């Protein structure tokens with residue numbers, strides 16, 4: 374038992390020991406173990422307990438971080454879990470996959486980092502709280518106390534859909550989730566690799582929802598075998614939470630060559646094989662020279678998956694430098710430890726089916742049929758952008774170079790799929806390429822049809838999707854309460870005639 378906080382003065386920041394690269398490169402299992410209880414307690418006790426906790430401000434869920442850190446430091450783990458779970462449906466998931474260095478543990482969010490002590494390991498403690506709760510049997514399905522008789526259909530079983538489902542079910546609604554995949558989790562199951570979060574972590578949350586009474590329908594595709602009008606007829610409200618999965622196009626010659634694939638296809642194929650849905654990955658980097666294009670977390674996931682699949686070599690090409698990349702620096706460090714190469718300030722300009730050693734003797738033969746063999750790129754310098762914002766890459770003249778590649782993975786990011794074709798033109802997109810909805814009520818132009826998660830925000834983070842799920846659930850509950858009120862209110866036709874006497878009129882439910 375730790376008797377006080379602010380131990381940062383004598384205790385250094387410490388994460389649990391990562392598995393060694395040579396061990397972790399052989400499998401897809403998580404690289405970070407949980408803390409032992411005494412380590413979690415000690416690390417939690419480093420918290421300064423600031424009067425204004427900026428960690429809480431910068432956490433999208435506004436988790437009550439200082440209080441659950443104190444409870445953990447004092448060994449009050451069940452209380453810590455109750456508090457963590459009050460604002461976060463999946464604390465052990467966020468503890469694992471949030472990019473804490475950009476959120477609650479950013480240098481602007483933790484006072485200790487600003488004072489040069491190293492941040493509190495907030496994410497690792499949150500994971501420990503969640504994992505302990507599961508191990509001790511404190512995590513229970515949130516079954517409703519009373520049923521409302523109203524039902525909600527949710528399209529998309531990612532973190533937004535799952536969080537919304539849990540809240541709506543706990544409030545007494547019948548909840549059905551529809552998804553194109555066979556299991557719940559969305560990108561947490563089919564995108565985020567197991568070395569960041571093992572599947573069993575998501576699977577036990579999915580099972581908990583089923584235990585609470587949520588009905589899951591896999592292999593249901595909105596715009597395919599699932600129609601919005603049918604959903605709207607079966608449910609009093611519908612939530613569209615289908616994420617952002619359309620790959621941004623790699624706009625250079627040669628993108629149609631065999632072996633040029635999108636990051637989503639690559640990661641889904643790897644996840645499906647690891648889950649056991651397919652006998653082997655449909656796209657396998659084993660023995661290949663893999664080049665990943667992009668500098669975000671998705672690119673890091675592809676790089677690290679290719680290493681584990683046994684690629685002959687893995688290179689990440691990114692057009693800006695390390696300091697200006699969008700991904701988490703923590704993930705880059707993991708990838709480097711695991712043996713991936715980074716070619717910073719390198720921009721691809723063409724892909725070719727001619728092997729790199731032949732191109733030198735045949736510069737005109739940069740063919741674009743068959744399978745990819747070479748990436749041609751150039752070096753960039755970073756210049757101040759005319760439109761402001763981040764430094765812009767500009768080509769360094771005469772800096773062209775080629776590298777060998779027989780698998781090119783486009784990890785340039787994702788967009789929200791156009792809702793028009795998926796909903797027979799009923800739901801529209803905003804000018805920014807997201808599903809258009811009222812910013813407060815989250816309702817689209819179709820009465821009773823709401824939107825949440827990446828489909829509303831554009832590609833974001835799981836923690837934001839959880840927040841979206843919670844917020845849309847509150848809006849749907851409000852809508853359903855009004856619907857119920859309107860339906861229970863007797864109509865003029867069914868009301869007895871109003872006696873034209875003022876004091877009697879007061880008691881009438883019709884008014």
Ligand SMILES: Cc1cc2nc3c(=O)[nH]c(=O)nc-3n(C[C@H](O)[C@H](O)[C@H](O)COP(=O)(O)OP(=O)(O)OC[C@H]3O[C@@H](n4cnc5c(N)ncnc54)[C@H](O)[C@@H]3O)c2cc1C
Pocket residue numbers: 470471472528529530531532533534551552553554558559560561564565566569593594595596614615616617618640670671674795825826827828832833834835836838
């Ligand atoms: C490779 C990758 C790695 C990531 N890593 C991290 C990370 O480490 N940490 C982090 O916080 N965030 C990460 N993210 C982002 C995070 O996963 C997403 O922001 C989050 O999952 C969005 O949640 P969502 O519920 O809105 O959508 P999703 O998780 O995308 O779920 C949407 C669901 O809708 C289903 N669907 C789509 N279209 C249809 C349709 N037409 N009909 C029926 N179902 C449909 C999909 O199958 C999917 O299950 C990553 C994203 C990617 C792509």
Ligand code: SF4
Pocket residue numbers: 431432433434435436438461467468471473476477478495496499836
């Ligand atoms: S949810 Fe994410 S940002 Fe919030 S405290 Fe947990 S790890 Fe930090």
